[in-house]
Amino acid sequence: MAGYYDELLRLCGFEDSEIEEERPRIEKAFERLDISAADMDTAENWVTQHHDVSLRGVRLLLGAWLKELIDVVLAKDDGKKIVYFGFPAILGPGLMISASSKDVMVTAPDMVLSHTMGHIFNKLTPILEAGEANGLPAGHALCSLWQIKIGGTAKGMIPVPDLALASSYYCDMGSKADDLVTALFGVPIAYIDGVMDSHWGEFPDYLPERVRYLGAQINQALKKAEEVLGIEIAPDAWERSQNEARPFRENLVKLVDLMKADPVPISITELELMEALSSSSTGRGIHQGIRAMQTLIPEMEERVKAGIGVSEKGAPRVMLRAGHASDPRVTRLVEETGLAVPLTYILGSWGGVKAEPKGEYHTPGEIIAEYEMSNGYYHGTEAQIKFYERAAELMKLDGFITTYLYNCRPVATISHPQKKYLEERTGLPVLSLEIDGFDSRAYSAESLRTKVETFAHMLKSRKSKNPA
């Protein structure tokens, strides 16, 4: 018997046989998420308008997210133990836990909810409001990603986890917000204290003390996970998890490589959706994401060969610090001004400046810590600027759009010096935009459009005066 959601799921790459097989789970999950027939027109229009569903790879990508969402919502029903990690996070411990036991689901539910309830259903607001009503009120400069996690849990959309992997590795609110989760829902926490403040000029080198401290923190968190979850972290769990993750990374690098083309073959919205899977899922989302990429890569190659793209040939190329995690209109607005966006900072980590691992560390925690230090992903300001410089070279950029949330201290604090230093070091114009990358309720489309259009005009004028 057909379901009200069949058309939407087909639009998101589900085969009919998959819909049939998963029907009971889909219906259960959708009921818990308060998704009904009344939401389908909105969702179908939203997806069609804002995602490149002419590409089967993009449809499979949306389906990968929906599958992850269903698995998160029903994890307890499926008899799983559940671990939530926050974003941004040190993924290593979560990957090791996931590789050690198929009975444990490790995920970033806030990212899953924002990328599905936002990107697909345009129905994130009730979850944000629930977060505001449960300890993270509006107008207090609190992170909307945490509002999503707490709101989703309070509404019973996502299960209360068995363990929270709390890291203030980059986000200094992370572990405090997990303290709130404990206060509200009684969740045990494995804390990982962060060491993100690399000194100016330190990266790509890193202090051994940083690796040892972070490594010890991670080892401690893994021990706690074993105790709370009743599992044993396998000695080769890190290696196995890297082997599982490798195809995802390798395919993502190929996708990013294709974005060097002019015109840019696909919207950065889709690529960010793809990368975000690796920051959110350790389960079905990853495997389905690999499947989506294996379809998308040849589709993008065809476009590159045919000279087809989403930007005009010769359009100014900008790196956008981050696309919007729940509202595709915001990222699309940047592209609609005539700018080509081949990269975001998040994707840049795959091709950015890296340090060579020293091979001096042997405990799982220290190996993960060194991995984190060596890619400088969430390091101090100067490490990030180095990424941007490298990106300018690789992607032949004409400018940067750096985004920051006024309430996100790690990002907001560096927004102005970052602009100054980037302009000095690359000679390229930088637009610094204040925008909430997870909650688009408080953004003014007209204000954003005015700033980005002006920047696009500046870059086009610059290009015409200095043709390559």
Add this chain to the structure above:
Amino acid sequence: MRVAGIDVGAATAKAVVLENSRMLGSAVRPTGYDVKLAADRVMSEALEEAGLSMTADGLDYIVATGYARGSLSFADKTVTEIICHAKGAHFLIPTTRFIIDIGGQDSKAIEVDPEGDVVNFAMNDKCAAGTGRFLEVMAHVLEVESVAQMGPLALESTAPCNISSVCTVFAETEIVVLRAEGKDRRDLIAGVHRAISLRVAAMASGICVKPDAVFTGGVAKNTGVRKFLEERFGMTFLVPEEPQIIGALGAALIAQEELKRRR
């Protein structure tokens, strides 16, 4: 070649009619609730002032700017107000290199090159503090009949009060308290003006500030704000004769360029 520029902001709508770079007429009116009606009316008024008995249809090219630019069906092209203000200011004062524009609901800092092209800019985010709206609210609290009267009163102050520049609503509360404490009204008004200058200076902190500096927008008519800006930035700000229509003028100039390019 007769062209027009129209700048429809949240507070006021402005229009300029140009012929071979000569301004034939201009108009300013409140935007009000109906943006399209305001646009039609301000255009008609500008054409009337130009002595032209025609409608907008009779013009060769129209460029629209301002927040409502996308909803004006009679415009041939839309351009952001930042670009237009740079164009207009540079046209009137070719030595312009830095512009502060303070309108009803936003403020901008713009750096231009010798050709008048924008090379860097900043706009206020999410807040009315530092805009004309801030002055309107304060005028009401301070029982000054109009914003225009505030400037001269500010210049009479000998000891400007410290007023918050973070939030219009909080600043209003502060004024009420300070008034109750018996502070001189002129010092309060000066404090308000200084608060704006602080806010604008913070916004412009990432922009290269160099002479000649030009002050545009409706708030540029306020001599008090101008004085505090000059103190804050340490330089003289030139103010065009009609600072409120600079955006519309820039739009009209762009209309002219666009027409030449097509022909």
